[in-house]
Amino acid sequence: MSASSMRLASFAFMAAMGMCLARSIVAQQREPQRQEVRGLVKSLDAGTSTITITVGGGREAAAAENTYPLAKNVDVATVTGADRFGVYREAKLADLAPGALVSLTLSGDQKTVESIVAEGPTLRGLLKGVDLTKNTLTISPQVSREGNAEEKTYTLAAEAEIAVDDGRGRRYSLREGKATELVAGSLVTIRLSLDQQQIQSLVAEGPSVFGVVKSLDAAKKVLTLTVRPARGEDAAVEKTLAVSDAAVVLVDDGKGRRVSLKEGKLADVPSGSSVIVRLSVDQNSAMFIRAEGPSFTALLKGVDTTKNTVTYAIPRGRGDAPQEKTLAVAEDARINIEGNAAKLAALIPGENGPILQIRLSLDQKSVQSINSLRGR
Numbered sequence: 001m002s003a004s005s006m007r008l009a010s011f012a013f014m015a016a017m018g019m020c021l022a023r024s025i026v027a028q029q030r031e032p033q034r035q036e037v038r039g040l041v042k043s044l045d046a047g048t049s050t051i052t053i054t055v056g057g058g059r060e061a062a063a064a065e066n067t068y069p070l071a072k073n074v075d076v077a078t079v080t081g082a083d084r085f086g087v088y089r090e091a092k093l094a095d096l097a098p099g100a101l102v103s104l105t106l107s108g109d110q111k112t113v114e115s116i117v118a119e120g121p122t123l124r125g126l127l128k129g130v131d132l133t134k135n136t137l138t139i140s141p142q143v144s145r146e147g148n149a150e151e152k153t154y155t156l157a158a159e160a161e162i163a164v165d166d167g168r169g170r171r172y173s174l175r176e177g178k179a180t181e182l183v184a185g186s187l188v189t190i191r192l193s194l195d196q197q198q199i200q201s202l203v204a205e206g207p208s209v210f211g212v213v214k215s216l217d218a219a220k221k222v223l224t225l226t227v228r229p230a231r232g233e234d235a236a237v238e239k240t241l242a243v244s245d246a247a248v249v250l251v252d253d254g255k256g257r258r259v260s261l262k263e264g265k266l267a268d269v270p271s272g273s274s275v276i277v278r279l280s281v282d283q284n285s286a287m288f289i290r291a292e293g294p295s296f297t298a299l300l301k302g303v304d305t306t307k308n309t310v311t312y313a314i315p316r317g318r319g320d321a322p323q324e325k326t327l328a329v330a331e332d333a334r335i336n337i338e339g340n341a342a343k344l345a346a347l348i349p350g351e352n353g354p355i356l357q358i359r360l361s362l363d364q365k366s367v368q369s370i371n372s373l374r375g376r
Contacts, residue, residue: 300348
């Protein structure tokens, strides 16, 4: 075949493909648009051939329950954690247990369910126990508004995908992991099977520790924190952590700007600073440290614009006099009165305030930001 004939044949083929594509688009435009509804399965009634799902529900609106009749030949499909390319697997209506996440495609008149795409729910919680002989994990879900959720034991599917977060907060912090790396006390996000008995995929990460630095040995990479328990009446405890050589350290200058957070070194974290520490999955080392100056609420007692200082009082227990302290205010400190930028001179003390939210520098020697909750 000559070159001109080949070009002509190629042009004809491309033209035919273009016409087919155009006809496909026109045909799609003529078809009635199908509405999709997403929600959680509440119940499935085989007798009446209906499905009831819970839709919505959040901070601003209550959840609603909708019931839809099922078409006689309704298609049911699912995607499991192992399906990396979005390949659907055929499923049965009997596989749809309450709590499964479904996407219902309705008929043109929006009265009947023509197809269902289902997947198991995603849960996040604390890993309480690992039994590799039985291949099971016991998980305590996060507390919901309805109250404490009971811990439950799930079987880890043979083909389950396991990912481990190294805790450093990097773009490539996730890596493929093994079941043998899972340790009680780590946080996990799991995707369950439709019957919610098996774990199809899992992401594990170390827990976070919040505290105040008591001491730090940068040479030995040892950090000791004073940690306040969740319950206020409990006494603070000390926790000593080994810091990984690969740990990420971030320091916050306390001014609340976009550029306030910078990467630093372990030696940049002074005693008395407040820190958030992310541990490794095995909880043996600190992988991420974010340090900032202490924040607290206080009453304004005095302002000296000549010395650029502020005097504040921190209320204590009943019968104890408030603890007063005077500190220098950084020249570039951010000062706000009821959300509006202001100068130090605009802060006027009264008999009972105003109330201030104060953020100190990392070394606690100067005030970096002041937010007045009640101006005068």
